[in-house]
Amino acid sequence: MSVKIPRVIVVGAGFGGLETVRALRHAAADVTVVDRQNHHCFQPLLYQVATAALSPAEIAWPIRHILRAQKNATVLMEEVLGVDPARKVLITNFGEMPFDYLVLATGAMHSYFGHxxxxxxxxxxxxxxxxxxxxxxxxxxxxxxxxxxxxxxxxxxxxxxxxxxxxxxxxxxxxxxxxxxxxxxxxxxxxxxxxxxxxxxxxxxxxxxxxxxxxxxxxxxxxxxxxxxxxxxxxxxxxxxxxxxxxxxxxxxxxxxxxxGVMASPAAKWLGAEADRAGRTRVNADLSVPGHPDIFVIGDAAAVTNNNTGRPVPGIAPAAKQMGQYVGAVIAARIAGRDTGKPFRYRHLGDLATIGRRAAVVQLGRFRLRGYFGWWFWGIAHVYFLIGTRNRFIVAFSWLWSYLTFQRGARLITRAPDEPT
Amino acid sequence: MSVKIPRVIVVGAGFGGLETVRALRHAAADVTVVDRQNHHCFQPLLYQVATAALSPAEIAWPIRHILRAQKNATVLMEEVLGVDPARKVLITNFGEMPFDYLVLATGAMHSYFGHxxxxxxxxxxxxxxxxxxxxxxxxxxxxxxxxxxxxxxxxxxxxxxxxxxxxxxxxxxxxxxxxxxxxxxxxxxxxxxxxxxxxxxxxxxxxxxxxxxxxxxxxxxxxxxxxxxxxxxxxxxxxxxxxxxxxxxxxxxxxxxxxxGVMASPAAKWLGAEADRAGRTRVNADLSVPGHPDIFVIGDAAAVTNNNTGRPVPGIAPAAKQMGQYVGAVIAARIAGRDTGKPFRYRHLGDLATIGRRAAVVQLGRFRLRGYFGWWFWGIAHVYFLIGTRNRFIVAFSWLWSYLTFQRGARLITRAPDEPT
Missing domain, CATH: 3.50.50.100 (FAD/NAD(P)-binding domain)
Structure with missing residues (x-):
């Protein structure tokens, strides 16, 4: 009897998906990452691209480059069309992919509340x-x-x-x-x-x-x-x-x-699973989908309750990362024949937001900062979490430059200006 | 009798157009720059954007920012539809603009030789x-x-x-x-x-x-x-x-x-002027259009002969810059009531091309370089001619980084991957 290596498919290479894959790096698994984009985007700084402070490539990095050293991971740029949970098959624009474990980390889109x-x-x-x-x-x-x-x-x-x-x-x-x-x-x-x-x-x-x-x-x-x-x-x-x-x-x-407002991606619809009003899939304590112990939904696509506060886990990067780490570990344990048993527990680290030059608010538990020092804290934290030394360096330089000159380096209008005003 | 300030319109803010405007900085003129893009693009490095080495914003800079300190210059982002040389009016997608002097620096597009x-x-x-x-x-x-x-x-x-x-x-x-x-x-x-x-x-x-x-x-x-x-x-x-x-x-x-191959932009067509096989407007020795002493065509849009060699002036950045400086000076002189009299003379500075890591060819008159030193020369010359200290710094850093790591910083696929293969 030959030993079959379990196939794990992770859909979406945002914060949650990437952490899932990383947590599986020592697992005896064949991990496939499916994303319709070729890049991981550092969403917390997306507004800086929208306001011409940074270039797209400074906050985005090719998924396959991030995972190049993880030999059990394959990255495919495909668009997911659906899931057949009974046959354990993922359906993409290039065909069907069978899986033993599936993690849907497909994030959220903006929602216009029915408009x-x-x-x-x-x-x-x-x-x-x-x-x-x-x-x-x-x-x-x-x-x-x-x-x-x-x-x-x-x-x-x-x-x-x-x-x-x-x-x-x-x-x-x-x-x-x-x-x-x-x-x-x-x-x-x-x-x-x-x-x-x-x-x-x-x-x-x-x-x-x-x-x-x-x-x-x-x-x-x-x-x-x-x-x-x-x-x-x-x-x-x-x-x-x-x-x-x-x-x-x-x-x-x-x-x-x-x-x-945001609306979760259609993971719940693909699975025929129950969702909350914002479209988030209701999941079990181990983030698996009720009735499908081998299918997990994490990050912004999942409705998870914070055990400490009884309120929903917020749709922020640290929450998605924690879920990714957890689910990756659960799958790795099950592949190894163990069971972690422990349910997912969210640990809220804090909140940061910046308003402009020398002004930001920071709240980490009882620790609070605002104004000039809050702004420095915000900047250093974001540079630290960026992927790639090169991006860290260029973003830090761009910010320093903007700070000194009041300029923005990416005031580019691309594509023809033919849209209506 | 009130003194009317002459209106100079420059169409196109490439190398030629920008130099024209700069040469008019001390002229008692009302200079308007019209371009359908909001940015000047450093075309010699465009292939580095196409091959993911640089981000678009690193080789492009807003035209109005480049000219912000030149108070007699106004920049308008409009698309030119035609010229009425008899009425001395430029026609754009936003209406008509009268001029006393017109400089068409509209460049060239690729040509498929009839295909x-x-x-x-x-x-x-x-x-x-x-x-x-x-x-x-x-x-x-x-x-x-x-x-x-x-x-x-x-x-x-x-x-x-x-x-x-x-x-x-x-x-x-x-x-x-x-x-x-x-x-x-x-x-x-x-x-x-x-x-x-x-x-x-x-x-x-x-x-x-x-x-x-x-x-x-x-x-x-x-x-x-x-x-x-x-x-x-x-x-x-x-x-x-x-x-x-x-x-x-x-x-x-x-x-x-x-x-x-390239084909000149439709400047000749707008003017009803004579063009050569590549669509370039045939101009007088002072780069004005025959029959229209106040309308000039420069850069890749003009057919100009090198007096030293008898061959056409090549479609490269230094040639466009020289024509821009010349025409700006001619117009400034005529506004001041003088006449330069001298015809345009092209001075060929040299040619550079790079092949890859540590390999380039350089020819400046009798001075020739290739290989490692040619590559350094090529890099330093291109960084030097970039606009803006910030861009020079970031491009130099990106190149150093790529050189050391073999990586490219802008491997981004933007827009959905729905094109046919």
């Missing part, structure tokens, strides 16, 4: 291509304002609305304010970019609800000083080519950026 | 978007080869044909060989990228005809050692989705890159 028709007018920020699209839209708005003769058209072009006051929304608003007030200040002749109007809209009562209230206050004050109009307790009721409606109020804006 | 139907199968390299498209195509070929089961399909995916043995063709072939032999060597499991076939096809009898024959021989030998099949005296007779035909011989190839 999918808003998507063309209010792009969200999840992938490299989203970031270059938003960068193009922001830069083109200033270019078109310089050409426009009509002051009303100019005002609309120079109005930027960011929907959602979580970390991404706050970071985008702060960065766009910096572009308008500092980076572009001297580059135009007919318009003054400093007159740009940047509006941050949040449905809840305060920004950054994951942080303590006094940090939310600090963020609000800092953003206001930087020229951002912060509107809390405000719902977007319509979103169209002209701008947004906030209840009775209409805001004419050429650029609307969606940072308000 | 425009080859364009989709053999992209050329002129703009940033061309470079990211070719980068995607090269990287996807390796990704698909890893997935393919059929050895014949794999062979086609791993065959790269470069058409044209000038500087761009030689540099592309050398860089693709490096990607296959070094960068990707360890990253795949099912294919060996070192088996990739790279074919450089040239219709003439030797590579780099602008260089002395012994340097052409050196380049041929060096490329062959690096794994490139060099075919001189070979014409491409057909180009389709499957590959190329070279007379009787068919070469199945998923990637064909066109570096064989």
């Amino acid at each position: 999918d028709d808003w998507a063309p007018f209010a792009p969200g920020l999840k992938r490299i291509d989203d970031a270059t699209r938003i960068r193009r839209q922001i830069l083109i708005a200033f270019e078109k304002a310089e050409i426009a003769q009509d002051p009303e058209v100019q005002r609309r072009l120079l109005t930027f609305v960011i929907v959602g006051g979580g970390a991404t929304g706050v970071e985008m608003a702060g960065a766009i304010a910096e572009i308008a007030r500092q980076t572009l200040a001297m580059d135009f002749r007919r318009i003054d970019p400093r007159n740009a109007r940047i509006v941050l809209v949040e449905a809840g009562s305060r920004l950054l609800p994951a942080f303590p209230p006094e940090q939310s206050d600090y963020v609000r004050v800092t953003l206001s000083k930087a020229g951002v109009t912060v509107m809390t307790d405000t719902m977007v009721t319509t979103c169209d080519a002209g701008g947004v409606e906030l209840g009775p109020q209409r805001l004419q804006a050429a650029t609307v950026i969606w940072a308000a | 425009d139907d080859w364009a989709p199968f053999a992209p050329g390299l002129k703009r940033i978007d061309d470079a990211t498209r070719i980068r995607r195509q090269i990287l996807i070929a390796f990704e698909k080869a890893e997935i393919a089961q059929d050895p014949e399909v794999q062979r086609r995916l791993l065959t790269f044909v470069i058409v044209g043995g000038g500087a761009t063709g030689v540099e592309m072939a050398g860089a693709i060989a490096e990607i296959a032999r070094q960068t990707l060597a360890m990253d795949f499991r099912r294919i060996d990228p070192r088996n990739a076939r790279i074919v450089l096809v040239e219709a003439g009898s030797r590579l780099l005809p602008a260089f002395p024959p012994e340097q052409s021989d050196y380049v041929r030998v060096t490329l062959s050692k690096a794994g490139v099949t060099v075919m001189t005296d070979t014409m491409v007779t057909t180009c389709d989705a499957g590959g190329v035909e070279l007379g009787p011989q068919r070469l199945q190839a998923a990637t064909v890159i066109w570096a064989a």
Whole structure:
């Protein structure tokens, strides 16, 4: 009787997927990573690509290069179309792949709360291509304002609305304010970019609800000083080519950026499994799917409860990494004929968000920082977690350069400027 | 009587256009730069973006930032549709712009010698978007080869044909060989990228005809050692989705890159002026258009003869810069009521081309270099001519890093992989 090496397929090479693969590096397994992109993207810095501070390649790295030394791992760039849990087969655009264990780490996309028709007018920020699209839209708005003769058209072009006051929304608003007030200040002749109007809209009562209230206050004050109009307790009721409606109020804006909500990727649908309202697959205590002990869902695609707080585990990189490490270890143990037995336990490390030059908020348990030191902490932590020495170096250099010169190194409009304003 | 400030319009912010604007910096003129892109692209390094060595933003810089300190210059991102030379009006997608002097520095596009139907199968390299498209195509070929089961399909995916043995063709072939032999060597499991076939096809009898024959021989030998099949005296007779035909011989190839010929932009057509076979406008000794003393055509868009050799001025950056400086000075003099009188004289500085690691050829008059020292010379010259201290630093760092690690920092496939192979 020949010994068959178990086949493990990991779908998605984000934070969760990569950690799963790494945790299997000593396992007697044949690990295949399937992703429709060729690169792992460091999502926490995606907003810096969208705001022309960094180039895409500085926060993205080829998956197969990251895993080149792990000889039991194969990387395939394919698009997953579905799963047949009964036959234990993954279906991709290149055919069927049988598995013994399957890990779905497929992440989340932005959600418009049932208003999918808003998507063309209010792009969200999840992938490299989203970031270059938003960068193009922001830069083109200033270019078109310089050409426009009509002051009303100019005002609309120079109005930027960011929907959602979580970390991404706050970071985008702060960065766009910096572009308008500092980076572009001297580059135009007919318009003054400093007159740009940047509006941050949040449905809840305060920004950054994951942080303590006094940090939310600090963020609000800092953003206001930087020229951002912060509107809390405000719902977007319509979103169209002209701008947004906030209840009775209409805001004419050429650029609307969606940072308000996410919807899990269709892992639950592929499996026919139960999902929560945000589309996240409900999983067992070991992150396996009910009825399918060999299929796991992790990261933003999974609905997991924090045992300490009883609240959902947040959709952030450290949570996905912890799930990946856990599931990789569970599968490795089962392949070795052992059983870890222990359920997944999430350990919340903290929250970070930056607002702009010398301003950030940090909360790690009881340890809190803000302002200048918070900003340094934020920067060092993000450089540390980047993949590759080269990227760490170039990002650190780009930030230092921007800090000293007020410039941004990637003000590129790629593709033809033929989109409607 | 009020004094009217003369309006100078410069179309195109390449090497020629930018130099024209700079030469007008002390002129009592209202200078407007019109370009459909927001950035100046350093074309000599475009092949490094196409081969994943550099990021687009490292060789491109916003035009309005370059000219921010020149207060008499306004930059507008518009697409030119035509010129009405009689009314002295430029027509763009945003309307009409009257001018007193017009400089067309609109460059060239690749030309398929009457076979425009080859364009989709053999992209050329002129703009940033061309470079990211070719980068995607090269990287996807390796990704698909890893997935393919059929050895014949794999062979086609791993065959790269470069058409044209000038500087761009030689540099592309050398860089693709490096990607296959070094960068990707360890990253795949099912294919060996070192088996990739790279074919450089040239219709003439030797590579780099602008260089002395012994340097052409050196380049041929060096490329062959690096794994490139060099075919001189070979014409491409057909180009389709499957590959190329070279007379009787068919070469199945998923990637064909066109570096064989250029066609001037439609400046001559806009003006109804006489053009040569490559579409270049025939101009007077002062680079003005016959019959229109206030309209000038420069750079790759103009047919100019080198007075020393009687041969055409080559389509390279230093030639475009010299024409820009000349025309800017002519216009400045005429605005000041003087006349320079002197015709344009081209001064050929030299030619440079690189083949890969530690291999390049340099010819500056009687001064010649090749190999290791030529390679250093090439690198330093290109970093020196880049715009912006930041870009110089990052490009130098990226090259040093690649040199030490054999890696390339921008192996990104952006946009969905839905193109046909």
